[in-house]
Amino acid sequence: MSVEIERKFLVQNDDFKSESFAQKSIKQGYLNSDKNRTVRVRIADEKAFMTIKGRSNATGTTRFEWEKEIDKLEAENLLLLCEPSIIDKTRYLVKVGNHTFEVDEFYGDNKGLTVAEVELSSENELFTKPDWLSEEVTGQVKYYNSSISKHPFKNWD
Template sequence: MSLEIERKFLVKNDDFKSESYAQKSIKQGYLNSDKNRTVRVRISDEKAFMTIKGKSNATGTTRFEWEKEIEKSEAESLLLLCEPSIIDKTRYLVKVGDHTYEVDEFYGDNQGLTVAEVELNSETETFIKPNWLDQEVTGDVKYYNSSISKHPFKDWI
């Protein structure tokens, strides 16, 4: 159990890919995507997790998070029970200064959307913004994975 403090940005080009030191395929679904709490099932390559997140604070940077590793076979079964629209994405890890950005390139109904997050130790912590970052969308619920599973990027245009 912990607090998650992060900032989220849109990404304007693919420059992050050449700077990435690792990547993984992720499939995830939501057993509950209520705005006050989400219950997520995720398969990341060969590992699987169940995650519960609380509602974000007023700035959108901080929220409660609980995560537990589960068997991949359990996660595969749970994905069948999830709300419609499983999210499919590749996550790239990019070290920038003292921080690691997680850059998610989405597929399927969310093709064309790429979002970067950086986790911080405090809401006021400074960090380097690489040139491939675009507009900040921290706290914009529309960019939460639980939201794009219900209202995919393809329907925004």
């Protein structure tokens, strides 16, 4: 059980790919995507997880998070019970200064959307912004994975 503090940004080009030190293929779905709590099932390469997240604070930077590794076969079966639709993405890890950015490139109904997140130890912690970052979208619910599973990027204006 922990508190997650992060900021989220749109990504304006693919420069992050050459800077990444690792990547993984992720499929995830939501058993519950209520705004007060989400229950997520995720398969990342050969590992699987169940995650529960609480409602974000007023700025959208901080929320409760609980995560536990589960059996991959169980996760595959749980994905069949999830709300439509399953998110498919590649996550790139990019070290910038003292922080690691997680950059998600989405596929399927969310193709064309690329979002970067950086986890912080406090809401006011300073960090280096790489050139490939664009607009900050922290706290904008439409960019939450639980939202794009219901309202995919291909349907945005």
